[in-house]
Amino acid sequence: MTTLTPILTKFWDHPQSWTMATYEDNEGYTALRQALKTDPADLIQATKDSGLRGRGGAGFPTGMKWGFLPPPDGGPRYLVVNADESEPGTCKDIPLLMAAPHFLIEGVAITSFAIGCNHAFIYLRGEVVHVYRRLMRAVEEAYAAGYLGKDILGTGFDLDVTVHAGAGAYICGEETALLDSLEGRRGQPRLKPPFPAVAGLYARPTVVNNVESIASVPAIIKQGAEWFSDMGTEKSQGFGIFSLSGHVKNPGQYEAPLGITLRELLDMAGGMRDPGHPLKFWTPGGSSTPIFTDEHLDVPLDFESVAANGSMLGTRALQIFDDTVSVVRAVSRWTDFYMHESCGKCTPCREGTWWLAQILQRIERGQGTPEDIDKLVDICDNILGRAFCALGDGATSPITSAVKYFREEFEAGCHTPAAELFPPAASTLFAKEQNTMVTA
Structure with a gap:
């Protein structure tokens, strides 16, 4: 691997990369024209053959997820795009939507046609108002150009796309909590089964996919499944x-x-x-x-x-x-986040993350005890695999791995504050600029 693969990021440096004109200049919506002339079953099979796996974190085969939908029964079925990117450090979907939203819109149209959906939803994190406006404008452009709406490109296929802004809850990144929020309920994970493919949005068959997963579909349809699968590794393709x-x-x-x-x-x-x-x-x-x-x-x-x-x-x-960063401080900040974002539905996550945060703060202040370290690991073991959704498991991962690799820093927290061992100023990303006043 010595070169990058600019596909979704190909024209991000264009002065107006987000516009319909720029996207069409880069062969945008040619894949949709091709897809609308293809049997939907063949589109699903091409996605399976490409090896595309969910880009939202779980890595589940995308085409296989589409194939889980039951046979049509005359009622509606839905596509929901998870754009509720909220985890600390995760920052790929928001830049993609900001720089080139039409990749997603074309992918939504192709995927909807493939699964028999006539109304798709994009659930966006509410705080990113600038991205919300840009995405809404891109949807308007697609409607005006005939890529969305009634009788798309004269094929008889109808598709409406609704962009929904969430209220900033990390838990709504969990697909069933997202569906509850989209329906107007409090965002909390649902008990599964039934899975969304059987009873999702409004209790109808639903496909929930990540932004990058759906945005990758046009390139696969246009270039072919083999082109995509030739990249990556044998089991992680693309x-x-x-x-x-x-x-x-x-x-x-x-x-x-x-x-x-x-x-x-x-x-x-x-x-x-x-x-x-x-x-x-x-x-x-x-x-x-x-x-x-x-x-x-x-x-x-x-x-x-x-x-x-x-x-x-x-x-x-x-x-x-x-090496200027305290592992204890970093993990403590992440744990504060998971404690705050726990929906409170299940006891292991609601109570466990609170106790983890208290112990980590004590160790960070240099007031921990040797028993605190073992208590941290013990609480993590009691959360892992016992929480209602993956938030609890995710909250334990950085803690157990940090203790595994840097136990000595946690032991130092029994007598010395992390701020003394690792002065925060040393790890600052941006140096403070000195303000100078110019007087006449």
Whole structure:
């Protein structure tokens, strides 16, 4: 892996990359024209053959999910796009929607045609008002051009798209909590089964997919399943957006085939921000995945290899931390987030995350005890696999992995505050600028 794969990010540097005109200049909506002349079953099969797996974190085969829908019964069926990107460090879907929203809209149209959906929903995180406005404008452009609405391109296919702004709850990134929120209820996970494919939005068959998953569909239909599957690895095929943030010289979005390594991505990003401060730890898939260290620099970033090394590829949110950062402080901040965002439906998550946060804060202040470390791991073990949804599991992942790799820092928290061991000013990303007043 020595080169990037600009597909979804191909024209992000265009002065008006988000417009319909720019998208059509880059062969936009040609895949939709092709798809509308294809049998829907063949579109689903092409997606299966491509090997596209969900880009939202779980990595479930996208075409297989579409195939779970029951046979048509005359009633409506829905496509819901999960754009509620909320996890710390995860920042690929929002930039994609900001820079090139028509990739998603064309993907929504193709997917809806393939599964027999006439009304699709895009559930967007409510705080990103600028993205909401841009996405709404792109949908308006698609309606005006005849790519959405009644009798699309004269084929008789009808599709309406509703863009819905959520209220900023991380739990609504869980697909069934998202559906409840979309229906006007409090966002909390549903008991499964039934799964959304059988009884989803308004108790009708529903497909829920991530933004990047659906945005990848036009390229697959246009270029062919074999083109897509030739990239990546044997079981993790295709390309993906890797989000590098933290202590790197050039943070940003790097679109590359799955299986690339962090070492290669770091080279492309110009390396660490300061050669004198080496890589200490990093997240391969966002803050809800077990952390990695410098010994994992050459682990291929695909679903199987990352899992084999004890973590998850997740959303490919690579948060990079050098040796100026306290692991205890970082994990404590993430735990505060999960405590705050717990919906409170189940006891392990509601109570467990609260206790984890209290203990971590005590250790960070240098007031911990040796028993606190074992208590942290014990609470994590009692949450893992027992919470109603994956939020509880995700809250435990950075803690157990941090204790595994950096137990000595937690032990130091029994006598010395983290701020003394690792002064926060040293890990600041942006140096303070001195304001000077110019007088006449």
